[in-house]
Amino acid sequence: MSFAEVIDPQFGTFFMGNAPVKQLATGFDWVEGPVWFGDAGCLLFSDIPNNRIMRWTPSEGVSIYREPSNYSNGHTRDLQGRLISCEHGTRQVTRTEHDGSVTVIADEFEGKRLNSPNDVVVKSDGSIWFSDPHYGIMTNYEGFKSDQELPCNVYCVNPDTGQIEAKVTDMACPNGLAFSPDENTLYVADTGTMFDENAERCIKAYSVSDQSGVLKDGKAFHTINPGCADGIRVDTDGNVWSSAADGVHCISPDGNLLGKILVPELVSNICFGGRAKHELYITATTSVYRVILNRAGVQRP
Numbered sequence: 001m002s003f004a005e006v007i008d009p010q011f012g013t014f015f016m017g018n019a020p021v022k023q024l025a026t027g028f029d030w031v032e033g034p035v036w037f038g039d040a041g042c043l044l045f046s047d048i049p050n051n052r053i054m055r056w057t058p059s060e061g062v063s064i065y066r067e068p069s070n071y072s073n074g075h076t077r078d079l080q081g082r083l084i085s086c087e088h089g090t091r092q093v094t095r096t097e098h099d100g101s102v103t104v105i106a107d108e109f110e111g112k113r114l115n116s117p118n119d120v121v122v123k124s125d126g127s128i129w130f131s132d133p134h135y136g137i138m139t140n141y142e143g144f145k146s147d148q149e150l151p152c153n154v155y156c157v158n159p160d161t162g163q164i165e166a167k168v169t170d171m172a173c174p175n176g177l178a179f180s181p182d183e184n185t186l187y188v189a190d191t192g193t194m195f196d197e198n199a200e201r202c203i204k205a206y207s208v209s210d211q212s213g214v215l216k217d218g219k220a221f222h223t224i225n226p227g228c229a230d231g232i233r234v235d236t237d238g239n240v241w242s243s244a245a246d247g248v249h250c251i252s253p254d255g256n257l258l259g260k261i262l263v264p265e266l267v268s269n270i271c272f273g274g275r276a277k278h279e280l281y282i283t284a285t286t287s288v289y290r291v292i293l294n295r296a297g298v299q300r301p
Helices: 007-015
Strands: 004-006 020-026 033-038 042-047 052-057 061-066 071-077 085-086 092-096 102-106 120-122 127-134 154-155 162-170 174-178 185-190 202-208 215-222 232-235 240-242 245-252 257-262 268-272 279-284 286-292
Touching: 004 071, 007 162, 007 257, 020 052, 020 061, 033 085, 033 268, 033 279, 033 286, 042 071, 052 127, 085 120, 085 154, 102 127, 102 154, 120 174, 127 174, 162 185, 162 215, 174 240, 185 232, 215 240, 232 268, 245 268, 245 279
Parallel strands: 033 071, 174 232
Antiparallel strands: 004 257, 020 286, 033 042, 042 052, 052 061, 071 085, 085 092, 092 102, 120 127, 127 154, 154 162, 174 185, 185 202, 202 215, 232 240, 240 245, 240 268, 245 257, 268 279, 279 286
């Protein structure tokens, strides 16, 4: 497999012998936030600098799903299958209802505007967890240059009350996030302060102590090299799949690198999709790629 670097022998079993990394679409400026809609048979992803959300299907290829998109970045689906989006331009997290209308889920914390919500996941209890680094307000490239009013945190939105709580407050710039299959661990990628080449960048693991979502014991889990972790996902065996400068890295639940999927562009984010959640979709700088795996991703819903 010329597209894979096998470090642990078990990683070699994660692939189908005749299923290479395939470029599905290209010509974008900076793609991010892939999310699979199985009921619609499509992938949505952000082309952030061009202020649009794109749609890809196997039969029709690429089309525009939403333009303008308020410089949307990360996306997921909630337990009702609705699109949840992080918007740099409006500095908010939104939900697209089934009728197409848009509801604001979060745009401030303790009376101050959010920075630029980046990535988002939904827990099985319906709570919405999102990261809020400052990348989207530091320049005009992925949003609007603005003053930062809050630290860069990870927040949780209560699905019943709409109350927002800061859950992770000890990172420079939290980015991608994912829960373990049993939801007892929250993984968060810290991509470091913008323009600071010496910033600490690693994936941290936080223990989820009870049903209320209290976090404790944030510990370094793995450091990506080369590059840094941006988007992360987890498969059904608890392996963590992370974006990297040279592709996608697969890390065991105990933090050891199992191997790499090599991609010719800087990878920003990933998601599992397809009929059996066995296809890994990869957003990488100007292109979207896919590789079919002998592995399935955790999906909520």
